[in-house]
Amino acid sequence: MNIRNPYAQEGLWLRGSFHNHTTNSDGHHPLATVYRMYNDYDFLGISDHDQITPHTDESPTPTLFEAIEVSSPQAHMLLVQPPDTLMDDYTNEFTIGNYERLSAMCLENGGISVLVHPNRYFSQYWKFTDMLRLSSYTGIEVINGDGHPQYDIAFDKWDALLSSGRKVWGFGNDDFHAYGQERRAWNMVYARENTREAVLSAIRHGSFYVSTGYGFESIRTEGPTIVAELPSDVHLDGMYKYATLIGQNGRVLHEETGRFKQIVYDCKGDEGYVRMAVYLEGGFGAFSQPLFLEQG
Numbered sequence: 001m002n003i004r005n006p007y008a009q010e011g012l013w014l015r016g017s018f019h020n021h022t023t024n025s026d027g028h029h030p031l032a033t034v035y036r037m038y039n040d041y042d043f044l045g046i047s048d049h050d051q052i053t054p055h056t057d058e059s060p061t062p063t064l065f066e067a068i069e070v071s072s073p074q075a076h077m078l079l080v081q082p083p084d085t086l087m088d089d090y091t092n093e094f095t096i097g098n099y100e101r102l103s104a105m106c107l108e109n110g111g112i113s114v115l116v117h118p119n120r121y122f123s124q125y126w127k128f129t130d131m132l133r134l135s136s137y138t139g140i141e142v143i144n145g146d147g148h149p150q151y152d153i154a155f156d157k158w159d160a161l162l163s164s165g166r167k168v169w170g171f172g173n174d175d176f177h178a179y180g181q182e183r184r185a186w187n188m189v190y191a192r193e194n195t196r197e198a199v200l201s202a203i204r205h206g207s208f209y210v211s212t213g214y215g216f217e218s219i220r221t222e223g224p225t226i227v228a229e230l231p232s233d234v235h236l237d238g239m240y241k242y243a244t245l246i247g248q249n250g251r252v253l254h255e256e257t258g259r260f261k262q263i264v265y266d267c268k269g270d271e272g273y274v275r276m277a278v279y280l281e282g283g284f285g286a287f288s289q290p291l292f293l294e295q296g
Helices: 031-037 096-108 128-133 155-163 196-204
Strands: 002-004 012-017 043-046 063-071 076-080 112-115 139-144 169-173 186-191 208-211 218-222 225-229 241-246 252-258 262-266 273-280 285-287 291-294
Touching (some): 031 043, 063 196, 076 096, 096 112, 112 196, 128 155, 139 155, 155 273, 241 262, 252 262, 262 273
Parallel strands (some): 012 043, 043 063, 112 139, 139 169
Antiparallel strands (some): 012 186, 063 076, 076 112, 186 208, 208 285, 225 262, 241 252, 241 273, 273 285
């Protein structure tokens, strides 16, 4: 049995979000204000609807990404680092062929492609059959901070995709439009350095996790055992945590609660994949990418 651990590399943890809007589309704030709201992030993307907003203002965030949210009435897709040529004959028409074309252009440019708010059932959601029909994308937004947990959490569709054999990563973003929506969900990327190339490379390999206020210090494997180290200090050590490990078909593999600083799980070999969700007292969470199990 071999465990594919996407965190098995040297790096540093970087905090950032890709899905944010300005007054160039339907955001309430100009670019300079959005920069100030995320002044201590390590990287930031601006993804206005159906247009690429250039980074023209001074920003305290060292690494900036141009992005676009392809916004048909049916379903939305986030493209990070698209080529300028994407806007030639651009249309947001929702057909699998058009979305496939736009996604492929972004991926070929070294970017990433994310299906966003897939469970927003009142509008702009992804039908699972369409998610299966679309072949080339990096992952899906499992937490979208713009809306409500009843329809902007998508762990169910993530597990369904993973269980169907699709190796896609889970993302967390604010989908920021207005004051009060910032810093709700973000991605912690384990990259070799804080550059666009290093951040995107780490994400393509799944070397990141989603946070809503809690985290992982490290995730490693020791033979058939997965070990996750949690943040530890005089305050955190006294707080209760709840951890659940999930495998193929959404099966709960392991649960524990208490004042622990480490999660240890011995793989049996039939899990398909193992992903971790850890909650800190007060509701803050951290959600790992899947570690895939391979026989042989």
